[in-house]
Amino acid sequence: MAMEKNANKYKVNYGEPVGMLAAQSVGEPGTQMILRTFHYAGIEATIATSGLPRIVELVDVKKKPATPITYVYFNSDIEKNFEKSDAMSKKISEIKVSSLVKRVVENFSKSTVKLVLDKQALAAEELTPNQVAQKIAKLMSVETEVNEGNILIKLHTKSLKEIRVTGVRIMKKVIQGIEDAGKALIQQSKDGSFYVITAGSNISEVMKLDGVDKSRTYTNDVFAMYKLFGIEAARNTLANELRKTLEEQKISVDDRHLLLVADAMTYSGTIKGVGRHGLSGQKNSVFARAAYEETVKHLVNAALFSEVDPMKGVTENILVGKQIPIGTGAVKLAIKKEDIKKVKSGE
Amino acid sequence: MEIKKCYIYLNGRAIGSVDNPAKFVNEVRTSRRKGQISGEVNISYMEKLGEVRVNTDRGRIRKPYIIVENGQPKLTTEMIEKIKRNEINFAYLLRNGVVEFLDAEEEENALIAFFRKDVTPETTHLEFDLASVFGLTINTSPFPEHNALARHAMSANFIKQSQGLYSTNFDQRFDSRGYLLYYPQVPIVTTAAYDYANIKSHPSGQNFVVAISTYYGYNMADAIVINKSAVDRGLGRSVFYKSYSDEERRYPGGQRDKFRIPPPTAEGYMGEHAYSKLSEDGIIEPEVSVDEGDVLIGKVAPPRFLEENIGAGGLEEKVRDDSVVLKAGENGTIDSVIATETTGATRIVKVRVRSQRIPEKGDKFASRHGQKGVIALLANQEDMPFSENGIVPDLLLNPHSIPTRLTFGHLLEMLGGKVGAVSGKKVDGSAFTTSGKNRIDEYGNTLSQYGFDRHGDEILYDGITGRPFKAKIFTGVVYYNRLYHMVSNKIQVRSRGKVQILTHQPTEGKARQGALRFGEMERDALIGHGASLLLKERMLDQSDKTSVLVCSQCGSMGYYDYIKRTAICPLCGGNSLEEIEISYAFKVLLDEIKSLHILPSVKLNE
Numbered sequence: 001m002a003m004e005k006n007a008n009k010y011k012v013n014y015g016e017p018v019g020m021l022a023a024q025s026v027g028e029p030g031t032q033m034i035l036r037t038f039h040y041a042g043i044e045a046t047i048a049t050s051g052l053p054r055i056v057e058l059v060d061v062k063k064k065p066a067t068p069i070t071y072v073y074f075n076s077d078i079e080k081n082f083e084k085s086d087a088m089s090k091k092i093s094e095i096k097v098s099s100l101v102k103r104v105v106e107n108f109s110k111s112t113v114k115l116v117l118d119k120q121a122l123a124a125e126e127l128t129p130n131q132v133a134q135k136i137a138k139l140m141s142v143e144t145e146v147n148e149g150n151i152l153i154k155l156h157t158k159s160l161k162e163i164r165v166t167g168v169r170i171m172k173k174v175i176q177g178i179e180d181a182g183k184a185l186i187q188q189s190k191d192g193s194f195y196v197i198t199a200g201s202n203i204s205e206v207m208k209l210d211g212v213d214k215s216r217t218y219t220n221d222v223f224a225m226y227k228l229f230g231i232e233a234a235r236n237t238l239a240n241e242l243r244k245t246l247e248e249q250k251i252s253v254d255d256r257h258l259l260l261v262a263d264a265m266t267y268s269g270t271i272k273g274v275g276r277h278g279l280s281g282q283k284n285s286v287f288a289r290a291a292y293e294e295t296v297k298h299l300v301n302a303a304l305f306s307e308v309d310p311m312k313g314v315t316e317n318i319l320v321g322k323q324i325p326i327g328t329g330a331v332k333l334a335i336k337k338e339d340i341k342k343v344k345s346g347e
Numbered sequence: 348m349e350i351k352k353c354y355i356y357l358n359g360r361a362i363g364s365v366d367n368p369a370k371f372v373n374e375v376r377t378s379r380r381k382g383q384i385s386g387e388v389n390i391s392y393m394e395k396l397g398e399v400r401v402n403t404d405r406g407r408i409r410k411p412y413i414i415v416e417n418g419q420p421k422l423t424t425e426m427i428e429k430i431k432r433n434e435i436n437f438a439y440l441l442r443n444g445v446v447e448f449l450d451a452e453e454e455e456n457a458l459i460a461f462f463r464k465d466v467t468p469e470t471t472h473l474e475f476d477l478a479s480v481f482g483l484t485i486n487t488s489p490f491p492e493h494n495a496l497a498r499h500a501m502s503a504n505f506i507k508q509s510q511g512l513y514s515t516n517f518d519q520r521f522d523s524r525g526y527l528l529y530y531p532q533v534p535i536v537t538t539a540a541y542d543y544a545n546i547k548s549h550p551s552g553q554n555f556v557v558a559i560s561t562y563y564g565y566n567m568a569d570a571i572v573i574n575k576s577a578v579d580r581g582l583g584r585s586v587f588y589k590s591y592s593d594e595e596r597r598y599p600g601g602q603r604d605k606f607r608i609p610p611p612t613a614e615g616y617m618g619e620h621a622y623s624k625l626s627e628d629g630i631i632e633p634e635v636s637v638d639e640g641d642v643l644i645g646k647v648a649p650p651r652f653l654e655e656n657i658g659a660g661g662l663e664e665k666v667r668d669d670s671v672v673l674k675a676g677e678n679g680t681i682d683s684v685i686a687t688e689t690t691g692a693t694r695i696v697k698v699r700v701r702s703q704r705i706p707e708k709g710d711k712f713a714s715r716h717g718q719k720g721v722i723a724l725l726a727n728q729e730d731m732p733f734s735e736n737g738i739v740p741d742l743l744l745n746p747h748s749i750p751t752r753l754t755f756g757h758l759l760e761m762l763g764g765k766v767g768a769v770s771g772k773k774v775d776g777s778a779f780t781t782s783g784k785n786r787i788d789e790y791g792n793t794l795s796q797y798g799f800d801r802h803g804d805e806i807l808y809d810g811i812t813g814r815p816f817k818a819k820i821f822t823g824v825v826y827y828n829r830l831y832h833m834v835s836n837k838i839q840v841r842s843r844g845k846v847q848i849l850t851h852q853p854t855e856g857k858a859r860q861g862a863l864r865f866g867e868m869e870r871d872a873l874i875g876h877g878a879s880l881l882l883k884e885r886m887l888d889q890s891d892k893t894s895v896l897v898c899s900q901c902g903s904m905g906y907y908d909y910i911k912r913t914a915i916c917p918l919c920g921g922n923s924l925e926e927i928e929i930s931y932a933f934k935v936l937l938d939e940i941k942s943l944h945i946l947p948s949v950k951l952n953e
């Protein structure tokens with residue numbers, strides 16, 4: 001009860017310009033970000049986009065973020081144990097043939113493709129040439145043979161094109177881990193438990209693995225979260241990512257501003273950006289849209305469809321010179337003037 | 348290490364390669380020192396990159412050094428003696444390979460010694476003087492090694508803006524604006540650069556007695572308090588020159604301008620009073636005092652459109668008034684008038700107006716250490732603090748302006764200036780001549796010799812109560828510049844006034860008696876407070892409020908027919924129109940939308 005009372009005390013007043021306050025509260029500290037680019041130590045800082053580019057990426061809703069990262073958490077029996085966690089990490093970490101191969105030698109007369117392996121890379125991934133050869137044979141359904149630590153692929157075709165295409169296609173094959181999950185790196189959190197971050201995002205496949213804690217695992221790819229979990233998850237991810245990016249730069253913005261931004265971007269059920277193709281471009285008012293960008297386009301379209309401006313927003317009311325429906329302008333008399341006169345005269 | 352083939356880049360373009368880069372570079376340098384190739388060629392060998400870079404283009408910053416060969420500087424003691432006897436000069440040293448200029452890239456190849464005693468066999472060059480690590484700009488401020496670089500940058504800007512003796516032939520010149528200090532002084536604390544760059548003959552400030560003290564809250568946050576009595580005696584007083592000029596232009600068709608008092612029939616005639624100060628030839632006389640709106644040069648021009656003259660037959664030629672008028676907010680005395688001819692044989696008249704600028708509240712001053720401030724109070728001498736010797740400071744600087752800016756040079760100058768003032772000698776503040784501690788000791792000794800506190804502190808007495816201050820006040824002499832940002836040139840007020848033709852909104856800028864812009868961010872601030880009525884007042888009532896008639900049937904704009912005494916809608920012919928108040932900008936917008944062949948209509952509620 002006390003909490004409810006307290007919470008009600010801090011309700012936003014009717015007519016409070018929350019949008020303007022949110023915009024200013026995020027925008028003003030944002031100006032300081034351009035000048036300051038400082039990084040935290042650790043692997044995350046080196047692979048993740050941060051600062052203003054990341055904010056722009058979030059509010060403009062890029063379909064694919066520049067640096068997708070998945071945070072994979074494990075069940076309690078795995079996360080306390082390094083060996084088990086490391087094994088999970090190996091299952092996730094995506095290894096492509098190309099990362100293990102130094103060079104490809106095609107032999108068109110013998111119809112073979114020789115993969116010269118990078119022994120150091122192989123050793124780092126704890127793989128043997130034989131293992132790789134078997135994997136390739138399975139994936140491509142071809143005959144393979146290990147020769148002096150290199151892999152020889154025998155093809156049953158004389159077509160030069162096919163031989164070359166096979167060579168190229170093999171390089172893209174994933175021989176271990178989850179496709180598009182990217183390289184996985186094992187991390188230790190403050191409480192000593194292990195988790196994994198990956199330089200890629202294929203969260204739906206990662207979730208299918210046994211031992212992955214589905215309640216905590218998430219990705220910074222807002223769209224991936226939306227597809228897998230729905231709009232509420234996307235909204236939370238958006239707000240969390242905004243806050244994280246700002247906090248990295250030692251900028252503290254009240255959560256409610258960020259939640260409002262996230263709400264505005266997601267309330268329609270899909271994710272909308274804030275720019276020309278999103279919130280600003282889809283305002284109700286013709287004048288507000290025309291005042292923002294592409295003035296003529298909006299005016300002409302409004303004429304084509306005989307649009308009526310409802311005059312409910314701020315911009316359009318300032319334009320014509322009316323009171324804005326915000327703050328002191330948001331309230332209206334409940335009784336008509338004539339009625340007051342009637343009451344006074346005792347009618 | 349294998350010797351790689353080295354590419355040669357001439358001004359950034361690869362032009363060839365060389366097998367033995369070190370030898371090649373050496374050869375080029377030798378022939379430059381011999382004078383076989385231009386001394387402006389700089390060559391550097393980037394060993395790690397395997398590149399030889401030759402630069403001959405303009406815009407490189409280059410600095411002279413004494414050449415050192417085999418551990419021996421080429422500038423010998425005999426040469427120094429010869430220089431002292433004026434037998435040889437710098438150009439001689441340059442010609443004879445004693446001195447050479449290095450650019451930033453060639454400096455990478457050099458090992459430069461600061462002093463003669465530091466020269467080793469590996470040394471390639473020797474500095475002339477430690478102060479030469481700074482450029483001319485920094486070297487013109489005293490004790491530069493004790494100030495932060497950012498303050499030097501500011502200081503350089505302020506010196507650029509200072510009023511002084513900018514030119515010795517100022518009375519012969521017709522600069523569009525000129526600022527001249529009445530009593531410019533050479534600083535007590537100077538540097539070597541003042542002699543070399545001949546700055547002493549163009550001083551730009553005065554030596555102020557400065558006390559670092561507060562004064563009843565009048566010098567908070569970079570405000571300064573100045574002694575009014577000192578100002579009355581001429582401290583910081585300057586004269587402001589402004590030149591106006593006009594020319595008798597010729598136009599195609601044989602027409603031309605003419606200097607004369609315009610006839611009352613002229614288009615744009617400003618009334619008899621405006622021309623009252625002109626002499627018969629239509630040009631103002633020297634030593635006449637003028638005010639805003641007075642005509643300085645009377646001129647008539649042919650009308651803008653030729654047709655106006657056709658058919659005038661016999662009557663006086665129609666002309667347009669094109670006189671030069673003293674701008675709003677300006678006044679002064681005519682200093683000088685010249686009338687001459689241009690190369691195109693047209694008459695040209697230049698008028699210089701002079702006006703005195705006595706320091707007043709809001710005028711800007713700065714020391715040579717990037718310490719700027721504006722006058723917040725001109726205190727009478729009797730109200731200012733005074734010392735037991737009866738010395739009253741000219742300027743009171745707030746103590747808070749020192750620690751955050753780290754301008755120790757300012758404090759040193761106060762001490763040095765005080766030493767110079769009491770001993771009657773010039774004080775040298777050149778960079779790196781001695782350590783700061785040595786300087787403080789030396790100045791302290793001199794001060795105590797003359798009976799002053801060795802730290803520069805004084806017991807000051809409050810001019811208002813007559814009681815001594817509890818703390819000793821650090822007092823000294825600092826060279827202050829008066830900057831050309833003066834309130835009298837900037838002040839402007841407006842309540843109602845001109846509006847723009849297109850939008851009916853107030854004009855902008857001082858020259859047009861304009862208003863201050865209530866911009867987008869200010870608008871945001873009012874929205875953020877929910878102050879919708881205040882916002883409406885700013886954006887509409889105080890700006891471009893218009894009332895228009897709108898047809899309640901079709902929503903187009905109508906007018907009132909005063910003959911029929913009814914309002915009429917020109918579109919549907921209806922008579923029921925409502926008067927609404929909108930911004931004129933919105934009316935213009937509706938008109939422009941109509942010009943796009945779109946018909947907007949205004950729907951009225953209630």
Ligand SMILES: [Zn+2]
Pocket residue numbers: 898899900901902903916917918919920921
């Ligand atoms: Zn009508």
